Amino acid sequence: MEATWARLREAGRAFRARNQQARLEPLTVLLDELAQTDSALRQRLADRLPDATGFHPSTVRAGLDLALSEWTGEALRALFRTELGDGTSTPAVGFSSTAVLLGGALPMPSVLSLIAPLAVGSTVFARIGRHDPVTAVCIGEALERIDPELAACLALTAISHDQREAWEALLRAECVVATGSDETLSEIAGRIGPGTRFVGYGHRLSVAVIGAGSDPARVADALAIDVALWDQLGCLSPTAVWVMAPDGTVPAALETELVRAFTEITKRVPPGKTPPEAAAKLAQERDGAEFRGASDGRVRLHTGDGWTLVIENSSRPRPAPLHRFLRVHPVPDLRSLRDSLAPLAPWLAAIGLAAQPEEQALLVEGLRTLAPSRIAPLGRMQAPPLGWHHDGQGVLSRLVRFTDIEV
Amino acid sequence: MKSPETELLRWMRLHPDERDEKRFESIALALFAHQFEHCTPYRRFCEGRDRTPETVQGWMEIPAVPTGAFKELRLASFPEERTKHVFRTSGTTTNQRGELHLESLEAYEASLVPSFERGVLPDLAGDVPVRMLLLAPSPEAAPDSSLSHMLGVMQRRRGDTESRFFVEDGELQTRALTDALETAAITAIPILLCGTAFAFVHLLDAMQATGQHVVLPANARIMETGGFKGRARAMDRSALYDWITDRLDVPDERIVNQYGMTELASQFYDTILSRPEEPRRKRIPPWVRVRMVDPESGTEVANGEVGVIRIVDLANTGSMLAIQTADLGAMRGDGFEVLGRAQGAEARGCSIAADEMLSAARS
Incomplete structure (x- = not known):
């Protein structure tokens, strides 16, 4: 785990040297691919998710079609502008490291949990959940193809519940994003340091x-x-x-x-x-x-x-x-x-x-x-916009520190 | 002709350990006919399934009442004014509590006593007093608790003068209990701790906080029951047993789990004390039948396969003898195993079931 964090620190330094637009660009490409029903990335998800998650292939295809069609690169740019502004009067700085604890078998929350911290310039060390071992891997593979330098800012692990030391190492990130039951979230919140930003998405x-x-x-x-x-x-x-x-x-x-x-x-x-x-x-x-x-x-x-x-x-x-x-x-x-x-x-x-x-x-x-x-x-409940306020929170704003410049 | 209850009581008293298929069948069908006639909601339910005393040929065909229905309707086969006792579920998962209405406690107690003795005290002669330390409220403090009633009955029959209940005003009296444990540990009287799994967690938490260990003698035993549904904290049963062993020095093979529910008059105990040489499983009293059924088709699954636990309990004389639980289990030889949800298991989705959420809202 320590070696992975060291590698991510190195990759993060190089990635953050880019300007904001250059950081965002590969992620917009990724989302545009996800939005295309015939893209290789979409096909891979549609092919691999049914066996991994237990959903019927038709459910996976229909669910992805409805949910991802409007999660485009342009939607990410718009979200960035809406939540973080132009960065002049109130610059926003992403945390240098984010641990993402993925949960559940639905792919869309995983997609968003992975790309949002990357969009604000953070490195991401993600723990893959038992019910969806596919989505994060597909995203990682796609990033490797689109932009290897960005892909180096993402690391995946599948540590089990009882690997205490590994969990402690994972939770040493500056920011921790977790999806799970209220019980799980409170357990995680109790294990992170006092200075760590915790963003929890509970079961609703x-x-x-x-x-x-x-x-x-x-x-x-x-x-x-x-x-x-x-x-x-x-x-x-x-x-x-x-x-x-x-x-x-x-x-x-x-x-x-x-x-x-x-x-x-x-x-x-x-x-x-x-x-x-x-x-x-x-x-x-x-x-x-x-x-x-x-x-x-x-x-x-x-x-x-x-x-x-x-x-x-x-x-x-x-x-x-x-x-x-x-x-x-x-x-x-x-x-x-x-x-x-x-x-x-x-x-x-x-x-x-x-x-x-x-x-x-x-x-x-x-x-x-x-x-x-x-x-x-009705009929659009499973198609939230990219910037929907999951648990009443912003997508990007919880992953950054704002500085109000008043002079 | 004798009433089905009289016939049942005679059988239970004369032959408390004897299986008798013919007698079981005849009492079950007579009870079904009685309950069909006197409980209108049940009769309508049965008629909806085309099952009547005329069409039902064997006990396996008796329509089983889902346990949830006890929260909705009074399911008794006698007039309300003849109700002598009502037991209520804890109501941990919804605001409604299930109720078992009893016209008499005779069959209830005729069932609980031999099952408890055989499951928890099989190595002790009937006249040997036991130091019963009970992690539950007394029957006087919780008159609608079937667990408190059961423990009260057993305390009167088998408890020594120092036996007592340790939950007062809803709080486990951990200090008094650990004092009683230390005192009991140096006596020759057999010790029995009984309570809910969650109460044991409270006790062990308190002992851990003070670094306390009590070495109970080899004749000590523990009976724990209930799960963690609706509780803020859950624990795997094997982890709980390890913790008990660590703090109280009672080994796994001296800990008996009881599977029971308010809606049932009979309880099921692990065979670990009565048949220690065999794998742990739940013993089925002779007046009860347990089957595992496929939750979708309702048909019986093969021995050893997982299904939903369906119970026909003749001791439910005034209520419903056939009960459909929501618990999973598997038949193991002449007994069965209750399968709990694996701890640490992640939910497959991110939706919360409304009963969990309603429970949280009301806690």
């Missing part, structure tokens, strides 16, 4: 809201893709949907369309492997819904090949086992909606919204006080 959840006047077929299709992508395991995947229903019942037309849309999306984007523990939880929640439904006709269970829909009888949030399991809650008004979502607010990544313009404005106004990181159109 998302929900959807459908306005009263929405077109059932259109919103059902949009919601189905938001749920199906990444098998609902991403923090931007809606775990439940609240339907504005003044009479307190989910409209029959929407229920019918949801069943159709979930059936259809499963054919186009089949689910991946479900681990036994998740399958056990899914079975428990399905059986529970069946049990409640036997005594309450308002609770209805629909299941298909790898998906579950539960029409609920109230707006109260319930356990969400993920893996394409969606609860559909009726909610009579905005106040009840806010009350229902309030317990989830500290963990809300995104609210997917479909409503007629007038109702949409009211809903946005009402929901923004819950401070989700995004309020996004």
